[in-house]
Amino acid sequence: MVLKQVLQVEAQLGRVYVKTSPYLGEAVVIIVGLTGDLKGQAVISQNRETACTVASIMMGGMPVDELNEISRSAISELSNMILGTAASLLSQKKISIDITPPTMLTGESVTISSDKMTTVCIPITWGNGVCTIELDISVSGQ
Secondary structure (H helix, E strand, O other): OHHHHHHOOOOEEOOOEEEOOOEEOOOEEEEEEEEEOEEEEEEEEEOHHHHHHHHHHHOOOOOOOOOOHHHHHHHHHHHHHHHHHHHHHHHHOOOOEEEOOOEEEEOOOOEEOOOOOOEEEEEEEEOOEEEEEEEEEEEOOO
């Protein structure tokens, strides 16, 4: 829903799968903490080309060839929109979560480790873009 509204793309969900920790993320990784009834983190992982495309669209079509402060802010804002929407939808189901401000990591070999949690991966594709949302969560009271 958010990708269609913000990026004007038809996104397709891929087959959901589970990863074992530690694992390598893509070149651009955004981590958002989750607190409340669900605790853990949401990780949005994408290659540099997809990140630049997303930033370009978020910035009104301005060409983006590198991830500078403005383009990183645009990508982080999209993660806020995605997870804020998810939090609102969950609250309608009486599941309360809060999200932390996003943290962006960039590099060629970003290793992600989430002890004591299972990582559920949701691949999302659109046009030439691909990203994966990785959820490392535990449920309150479990």
